[in-house]
Amino acid sequence: MNAEQGGGGSVPVVLLLHGPNLNLLGEREPEVYGRATLGDHVAAATAAAGAAGLALEHLQSNAEADLVAAIHGARGRCAAVVINPGALTHYAWSLHDALATFDGVKIELHLSNPNRREAWRHTSVVAPVVDASLVGLGADGYPMALDAVRRLLARRSTTP
Numbered sequence: 468m469n470a471e472q473g474g475g476g477s478v479p480v481v482l483l484l485h486g487p488n489l490n491l492l493g494e495r496e497p498e499v500y501g502r503a504t505l506g507d508h509v510a511a512a513t514a515a516a517g518a519a520g521l522a523l524e525h526l527q528s529n530a531e532a533d534l535v536a537a538i539h540g541a542r543g544r545c546a547a548v549v550i551n552p553g554a555l556t557h558y559a560w561s562l563h564d565a566l567a568t569f570d571g572v573k574i575e576l577h578l579s580n581p582n583r584r585e586a587w588r589h590t591s592v593v594a595p596v597v598d599a600s601l602v603g604l605g606a607d608g609y610p611m612a613l614d615a616v617r618r619l620l621a622r623r624s625t626t627p
C-alpha cells in the first residue's frame with residue numbers, strides 16, 4: 468500500500484467517474500434523476516471528501532475507453548474509485564475488467580434504483596467487482612459514497 472492508498476501521511480485520492488449522458492443531469496429526465504446538475508453533485512462530493520479527509524478527482528466521459536483509461540491511471544495512485552457508469556453499467560465488460568485490476572476501494576453509485584426500472588437495467592456487470600453498490604439515493608448518494616469510502620479504507624488499514 469502506498470501513501471495515496473491510505474498508508475502514509477498524504478491525503479488519499481478518490482477518483483469519481485461518470486459515464487455517458489450524465490453530463491446532462493439537471494436537464495435529462497429530471498423526474499428520474501432530479502434537478503441537480505453534474506456540477507452540483509461533484510461539488511457535494513468534493514465537500515464530502517474534504518470532510519472525510521480525502522481528496523477528490525472527477526471525470527465524466529461519454530466514451531467507454533476514457534473510463535477504462537481513467538481506471539488504469541488510478542492503479543497504484545488512488546485509494547478509491549466511485550463510479551456511476553450510466554448505461555455502460557449494464558453491458559460494458561471492459562469496465563468490469565478494468566475495475567478488477569484496481570486494488571483500492573470501489574463503489575458503484577446510481578442516482579436511480581435500476582432494479583425497479585426496465586428489466587435491461589437489472590443487470591450490472593460492474594457489481595461483481597466492487598465493494599459496494601449504492602442505488603436509488605439520488606443526490607444523497609454522493610456524500611454517502613464518500614463516507615463509505617472513508618469507512619472501507621479505515622477497515623482495510625485496521626484489518627491485518
Ligand code: DQA
Pocket residue numbers: 487488489551552553554555556576577578579580581588
Ligand atoms: C444511472 C442508471 C442507468 O441505468 C442509466 O443508464 C443512467 C443513470 C443512474 O444513475 O441511475 O444513465 O446510472
